[in-house]
Structure formats: C-alpha cells, structure tokens
Amino acid sequence: MADWTRVAATADVAEGKCLGVRVGKREVAIFHLPGGEFCATDNVCSHEYALLTEGWLENGCIECPLHAAQFDIRTGKAMSAPADTNLQVFEIKVEGGDILVKV
Numbered sequence: 001m002a003d004w005t006r007v008a009a010t011a012d013v014a015e016g017k018c019l020g021v022r023v024g025k026r027e028v029a030i031f032h033l034p035g036g037e038f039c040a041t042d043n044v045c046s047h048e049y050a051l052l053t054e055g056w057l058e059n060g061c062i063e064c065p066l067h068a069a070q071f072d073i074r075t076g077k078a079m080s081a082p083a084d085t086n087l088q089v090f091e092i093k094v095e096g097g098d099i100l101v102k103v
C-alpha cells in the first residue's frame with residue numbers, strides 16, 4: 001500500500017500550471033486547475049517518451065509536447081490520437097501549504 005509523499009509546496013504550482021516531480025522512480029505530473037483543484041497523473045506520455053509537463057495545459061487536458069495527444073488530467077483518459085492508453089492517476093491532497101501524493 002502506497003504512502004503519502006510530500007512532493008511540493010502549493011506555492012510551487014501556480015493556478016493553471018503544472019509541475020513535474022519524481023517519486024521514487026516514477027515521474028509524476030502535478031496539475032493546479034483554475035479554481036484551486038489539484039490533480040496528479042503519470043508524467044510520461046503513454047504513447048512514447050515525453051514529459052507531459054513540458055506540454056500545454058488547457059481546459060482540463062494536457063497536450064503532449066511530442067505528438068500532441070491529449071489526456072484528461074482528472075481521469076487520465078487518452079482523449080486523442082496517437083495515444084490510446086490512459087495515464088495512471090494518483091491520489092493527491094493538500095495539507096497546510098504542502099502537496100502530497102500517493103504513488
């Protein structure tokens with residue numbers, strides 16, 4: 001069973017932005033949605049190797065910087081080709097000024 005890991009301060013991820021962090025060997029993307037909600041997904045695209053936090057975040061979707069596949073960051077669902085495999089999503093919570101994820 002995974003434990004909660006502190007990955008960043010809330011101040012490290014401005015609203016509407018994302019941040020790539022590493023938890024163990026795992027690349028994890030932290031997203032701060034407009035309105036204050038945080039989400040966490042795999043940061044490596046399910047198509048080939050690209051870090052999604054180097055892509056574009058818009059309307060609750062992240063667009064891969066390499067071939068432009070889009071993923072819903074709340075569910076991890078692959079929304080457009082060439083990706084056809086969903087991203088894993090992780091539990092995330094804010095405590096005080098800290099962001100914690102369960103990976």
Ligand code: FES
Binds near residue numbers: 067
């Ligand atoms: S590596 Fe992300 S769409 Fe190809």
